[in-house]
Amino acid sequence: MTTEYGSGAAPAVPPRRLDARLNRERLVAAAREVFAEAGPGASLNEIARRAGVGPGTLYRHFPDRTDLLAAVxxxxxxxxxxxxxxxxxxxxxxxxxxxxxxxxxxxxxxxxxxxxxxxxxxxxxxxxxxxxxxxxxxxxxxxxxxxxxxxxxxxxxxxxxxxxxxxxxxxxxxxxxxxxxxxxxxxxxxxxxxxxxxxxxxx
Structure with missing residues (x-):
């Protein structure tokens, strides 16, 4: 089966990449809420919990607190x-x-x-x-x-x-x-x- 190009249709986003993007958006949204409540020293684990992801996912997107603050x-x-x-x-x-x-x-x-x-x-x-x-x-x-x-x-x-x-x-x-x-x-x-x-x- 061949794929036709130039038809104007945008290429599909791979599911894994889409999941990663959605996780990042959830993390930023959760961080906005938690930082607003508890300040920039708020628990990163709480941010991950509210975003519905594990701490490992948070650190894959934002290796340290400064990166997450910058995203917010x-x-x-x-x-x-x-x-x-x-x-x-x-x-x-x-x-x-x-x-x-x-x-x-x-x-x-x-x-x-x-x-x-x-x-x-x-x-x-x-x-x-x-x-x-x-x-x-x-x-x-x-x-x-x-x-x-x-x-x-x-x-x-x-x-x-x-x-x-x-x-x-x-x-x-x-x-x-x-x-x-x-x-x-x-x-x-x-x-x-x-x-x-x-x-x-x-x-």
Whole structure:
């Protein structure tokens, strides 16, 4: 029996390779949950258990904890970038930027002890040198549109926004339960972003 090529049909994925891919996806999904609950020092055996695989399968995909943390970070960044792409088509440019920055803040605070600095600044050390650049590019597209079609002040830069959100995440992760609410702090920042420069502002 011969196999015809060029018919447009994608080659079938070997069952073993498909199983390995599904196991990896399950492990990353389980790791997101467990790290969010217990921090980056969470039990790897618990992650394997929730993924429905054995510890040996986990270590075949992720030889050490850093590899698994890096995979979780990349997965979160993929989600953020996809969200930004979706919001570029939103009718209200200001609201799109506001909603994405709140999403970014949620992601930056999602894991106890991981915070925004690990997500944005050390993700490259965890295995993906483009992680920070991808976040900056996602924010840049939304900011550019809000400056062009909305009311975002022209002197705000994307680095300003990223550092402000990271600062809120770091200052409120693991803090006092009676401290300021992170979304409220971000809204105060956004009031300045959309308020325009004051007459007495430098420059």
């Amino acid at each position: 970070l990349r997965d979160r960044i993929e989600t953020l970038c996809a969200r930004a792409e979706h919001l570029l088509d939103a009718r209200d440019a200001d609201d799109a930027l506001r909603r994405w920055l709140h999403d970014f803040l949620d992601h930056a605070r999602a894991n106890q002890g991981m915070g925004g600095a690990l997500l944005v600044e050390t993700a490259s050390a965890a295995g993906d040198p483009d992680c920070r650049r991808r976040i900056v590019d996602a924010a840049s597209g939304l900011l550019d549109r809000a400056q062009r079609d909305g009311t975002a002040r022209a002197d705000v830069t994307v680095d300003d926004l990223v550092h402000l959100v990271v600062g809120i995440a770091l200052s409120t992760t693991g803090g006092e339960p009676t401290g300021p609410e992170p979304p409220r702090l971000l809204e105060l920042v956004l009031d300045a972003v959309f308020g325009g420069p004051r007459p007495d502002s430098p420059g």
